[in-house]
Amino acid sequence: MAVKHPAAPSARADRAAPRSRRARGVWVTHAALIVAILIISAPLIFAVIKSTQTSSVVLSPSLLPGGAFLQNLSGVWEDAHLGRYMRNSLVVAVCVTAGKTLLALLAALAFVYFRFPLKGAAFTLVLLSLMLPTEVLIIALFDLVSRDLKWANTYAAIIVPFLASATGTFLFRQHFLSIPTSLADAARIDGCGPLRYLTHILIPMSTNTIGALAVIQFVYAWDQYIWPLVIMQQDDKQVVQVGLRKLIEVGGQTDWGAVMAGAVITALPPLIVFTALQKQFSRGFALTEDK
């Protein structure tokens, strides 16, 4: 969120205040932020440290890093099938993110650059879907996907139902509306069709919005839990979030070093996506904020 530096009121108050008071204020801010960040990230720091300890040290309160991370990881990667779960989650998250972005772009294109009957009704239909979370529909969705479509234990079951994106359609529509129509008029006069306009003009102008949405959608898809839990009975198609549950469930003797290594690795893909798209994420949101 480091795009625009905020003109926070405190800055101006400090400027007017005596020098010593300002310096103390800055010091307090630093201290408060550091303490807050330490408290917030404590569970994470703890997980990273524990993931490096050997099984004898991991159950002790010791917080000294050890050298057993790779050993812990290789344990869960092969024996507890973490590698397979990760691959499944990756396939699903990439497909859902790409599909949602594409479908939302096409829908926003229709809503912004065309006039057609029942447009308001279609838009309402897209927007109202926000009120219907998967968790609530899960009973009927399970019936539909497993009995009628016979998709249980397929990737399709955890990809296809999530391809439409009301959030994406809404944000792209907002963004397209902020682009001058004269651009589209000029493109059309030059003989450019809507699809070409989308691929050559709109998409290059929407990289921040696309990036911001990609982060949200990837994280959402990667975090899927309740639906894969019920629809994937076969272990070889299961996603990594549910896989984590299985790591803990091993019985009385949970190998906590291995579980922490698993948790740390599971957290990485969204972190990587987040880091890679951090600029777009920040800008994309600044652009779509109402001002």
Next chain:
Amino acid sequence: MLSPGRARPAPDASENAVFRGRALPWVFLLPSLLILAVFIYLPALQTLRLAAYRANVILGTEQFVGLANFAELLSSPAYRQVALQTLVFTVLTVTFGLLLSLGLAWLASRPVRGASTYRLLLIYPYALSPAIAGTLWLFLFNPEIGVVNALLGELFGVRPRWLDTPVLAFGLVTLAAIWKGLAYNIVFYLASIQNLPGDVMEAAEIDGATPAQVFWRVAFPLLSPITFFLVFTNIIAALFDSFALTDILTRGGPYTGNAGATTFLVYQLYQDGFVNFRTGAAAAQAALMLALVAFVTWMQFRLGERRVHYGS
């Protein structure tokens, strides 16, 4: 997740019909509308239908019972306890989650050296899933080997049974949910704080307002649209995202009164639907939750239009 932009349901007049074609817009809309129809609207209707049946999705049996499922739910002490717990959990996570996030975002918005690094560190936990959060907290608060009890034992000589004591388990899940939600809320608060009109606040300061007055009298009202938006996204998150957290951390337990102390509406729905296979009862619960979400959304639009200050 919605955008914090002005959520107006109908397309406004500023849209121009640049491109012509009767069928073309429908071709572009078809994939989205088809998926919404098949995987959202059809199951929604089916849920309402199933709620009137005594059904078992595994056996494939169905028997029409009218409103009996609803009557049973509403008269069930266990379901009433679950509903009450969900309410308390939601109010606590939304209130404390938003207050904390606003405070932290405000702090991170001060123009100190390294502010962008602080902001980044505050919003990074957004990438953590509820399932990972549950896993970490389960280990941290393990009564025997968790580091929290090691610390508490060392300092105060107490080693609480976090997951077996109803009040502690409830508090633990609530804390974990607040912690999990912080980053998301901070992202939106940071973006909004950066968009605050500096001149208005400057004017307040010139008039002699203290920083606290500027915050509560000027900035806080200007942040009301985003707070309003976050209240509703957080209510939805408390209702639904709590599932993975409770499933891993407490499995809805420990049992107290008529139900598990951390069994919330969505967990009960899952239990009845996929563990006890009482499909009709679960569908009735889903129908009640649909009504709840509809009510919350309706409130959002209604109150949002009236009371909230939407800037210029």
